[in-house]
Every structure is written in structure tokens, then in C-alpha cells.
Amino acid sequence: MNDLLILGFQAVQSFVFWSVVALGACIGSFLNVVILRLPERTFFKNARSVCPTCGVMIPFYFNIPVVGYFILRGKANCCGTKISWHYPAVEFATSVIFGLLYLKFPFSGWSVGSGIFEPAIFVRWAHAAIFISLMLAMSVIDAKLMIIPDELSIGMIVLSPLVAWIHPDLTLVGSLIGIAAGGGLLYGVAWSYWFVRKQYGLGFGDVKLLAAIGGWLGWQSILPTLFLGSIVGSIIGIAVMVIYRQEGWQSKIPFGPFLALGAVTHLIFGPEALYIFSGGQ
Numbered sequence: 206m207n208d209l210l211i212l213g214f215q216a217v218q219s220f221v222f223w224s225v226v227a228l229g230a231c232i233g234s235f236l237n238v239v240i241l242r243l244p245e246r247t248f249f250k251n252a253r254s255v256c257p258t259c260g261v262m263i264p265f266y267f268n269i270p271v272v273g274y275f276i277l278r279g280k281a282n283c284c285g286t287k288i289s290w291h292y293p294a295v296e297f298a299t300s301v302i303f304g305l306l307y308l309k310f311p312f313s314g315w316s317v318g319s320g321i322f323e324p325a326i327f328v329r330w331a332h333a334a335i336f337i338s339l340m341l342a343m344s345v346i347d348a349k350l351m352i353i354p355d356e357l358s359i360g361m362i363v364l365s366p367l368v369a370w371i372h373p374d375l376t377l378v379g380s381l382i383g384i385a386a387g388g389g390l391l392y393g394v395a396w397s398y399w400f401v402r403k404q405y406g407l408g409f410g411d412v413k414l415l416a417a418i419g420g421w422l423g424w425q426s427i428l429p430t431l432f433l434g435s436i437v438g439s440i441i442g443i444a445v446m447v448i449y450r451q452e453g454w455q456s457k458i459p460f461g462p463f464l465a466l467g468a469v470t471h472l473i474f475g476p477e478a479l480y481i482f483s484g485g486q
């Protein structure tokens with residue numbers, strides 16, 4: 206009987222896992238629409254998906270995440286335009302992230318006796334999944350166009366109190382201090398840079414992004430995010446400077462993706478890192 210129960214739980218586990226992976230691929234497909242249409246302000250223009258080159262309606266079977274790209278062998282069926290590998294990459298990344306997050310936050314219970322559904326763990330999973338999805342969309346847009354849409358960054362800031370209210374580990378005060386600390390700190394840096402160099406080194410998109418990160422992860426996330434983001438950003442920046450022998454790379458490399466990477470690293474590994482640094486206390 207006990208063995209049968211364990212088998213049952215494992216079946217539920219793997220069913221939920223693969224559902225989460227499939228959901229991730231679909232969310233990735235939606236993120237592609239956001240990435241393409243939000244900066245163009247055509248988000249609500251077409252409810253159905255159309256070819257961005259020739260405007261022909263795309264049948265649903267070519268729109269299956271990841272799979273569709275390989276069925277079409279990277280070329281649009283209607284007009285033969287090459288489809289960017291960014292589309293399947295975003296879909297694949299989102300599905301992998303959703304699956305890995307489920308391994309970290311197994312909200313349907315790993316073992317007998319822990320219950321089939323854990324609401325608190327589900328909220329942690331959903332929070333991380335939505336947060337990382339938004340970070341991914343903003344990073345790709347920033348990398349392509351050097352802008353971070355206000356709809357996403359300010360939208361996240363506005364939703365922060367609601368997120369803090371629902372999430373079991375966040376407090377409203379921690380979230381509001383996070384917005385002020387994140388936004389204030391980068392605003393100060395941007396202002397000082399302008400004061401010294403008389404040019405813009407940091408975009409105000411980055412200021413709003415760090416405020417949003419503080420609002421969704423709490424004030425404790427601000428310094429680790431800035432620290433990780435700056436280190437990785439500097440390494441990439443110096444590498445680009447060496448490879449392309451270009452001066453003034455600071456203005457050509459967006460900071461947003463590195464802030465996002467720092468925030469996601471803190472979100473996933475933050476508690477473990479704190480545990481290690483505090484000597485296992």
C-alpha cells in the first residue's frame with residue numbers, strides 16, 4: 206500500500222513537472238510577442254499572431270513553441286524570411302527555467318505526508334517564474350534596443366505592494382524600502398556620473414529596473430544585485446573592449462541584462478549564499 210502511494214506521488218510529481226515545462230514554453234512564446242511588440246507599441250494591434258515581415262496569419266501548428274521553429278527549419282512558411290534564433294531560444298530558456306524552479310520549489314510535494322499541494326511553495330514558485338520571465342523580456346529588449354520599457358519596469362514597481370502582500374517571505378515595508386533604495390542608489394550614481402563627466406553613463410531605465418527589483422525581492426536584494434551585475438558587466442565590457450579594440454564601450458553595452466542576471470542569481474542562490482557566508486548559522 207505504501208509503495209503504491211509513493212508511486213502515485215511520483216506520477217503526480219512528474220505530471221506536474223512536465224506541465225510546468227510546457228507552460229514555460231508557452232510563456233516564452235508570449236514573451237517573444239512582448240519583446241517584439243511592446244517597443245513598437247503594436248501590442249494590442251493583432252490578437253492573432255501574424256508574420257512580422259509580410260503580415261500573413263501564422264497557422265497555430267507553426268506557433269508551437271520551439272518545435273514550430275524546427276518544423277519550419279528557421280524560415281517563415283509565408284514569405285521565406287529567416288526567423289531569428291532568438292525566438293526558440295527565449296521559449297527554450299523559459300521552459301527550462303520553469304522546470305528548474307519547480308525542482309527548487311516543488312509545490313505539489315515530494316514525499317508522502319507532505320500533501321499534494323503546498324500553497325506557500327506554489328506562491329514562491331510563481332513569484333520566481335514571473336519575476337525571471339519579466340527580467341528575461343527586459344534583458345532581451347535592452348540588449349536589442351538599449352531601452353527598458355516603462356510598461357514593464359514601472360508596471361512591476363506598481364505591483365510590488367500586491368506581490369509583497371501575497372508572498373510569504375516578503376513584507377510591505379521591505380518591498381517599499383527596496384523600491385526607494387534601488388531607485389535612489391542608481392539615481393545617485395547616474396546623477397554623480399553626469400556631474401563629473403557631463404554625460405549620461407547610466408540610463409534612467411536602469412534606475413527604474415533596480416527599483417522594480419527592490420520592490421519584488423525586498424531591500425536585501427539591492428546590494429547583491431548591484432555587486433553581481435557590476436562584476437559580470439565589467440568582465441564582459443572589458444572583454445568587448447579587448448576583442449573589438451573599442452573605447453567608450455560603457456555607452457554601447459546595456460547594463461539592464463547584468464542587473465537582471467544579478468537579481469535572478471540573488472533570488473535563486475541568495476538564501477544559500479547567505480547561509481554559507483554566515484558560516485552555516
Ligand SMILES: [Zn+2]
Pocket residue numbers: 256257258259260261281283284285286
Ligand atoms: Zn511572412
